[in-house]
Amino acid sequence: MTGSVALPLASLAGVLLGLGFFGGLWWTVRRAIDSRRPALWVGGSLLLRMGCAVTGFVLVCAGDWRRLVACLIGFWAARWLAVRLG
DSSP, X not given: OOHHHHHHHHHHHHHHHHHHHHHHHHXXXXXXXXXXXXXXXXXXXXXXXXXXXXXXXXXXXXXXXXXXXXXXXXHHHHHHHHHHHO
């Protein structure tokens, strides 16, 4: 894939990964508040969210550091959006 297409797609993938990560965090916190075992919710969610995010980064970057940076910028943009909306 050419650089002119790969980098915006990597950035979009980073945004989607970030929305999934921080959306999962929001959902986990809401569930953990009413749970009898909040540590289990938070710990399990962290492992699942981190696993999905790292797997997504590895698949998106495919050994190219520029795609990794673009994906991280997209992830950061999703974090920024989550902080502003939350």
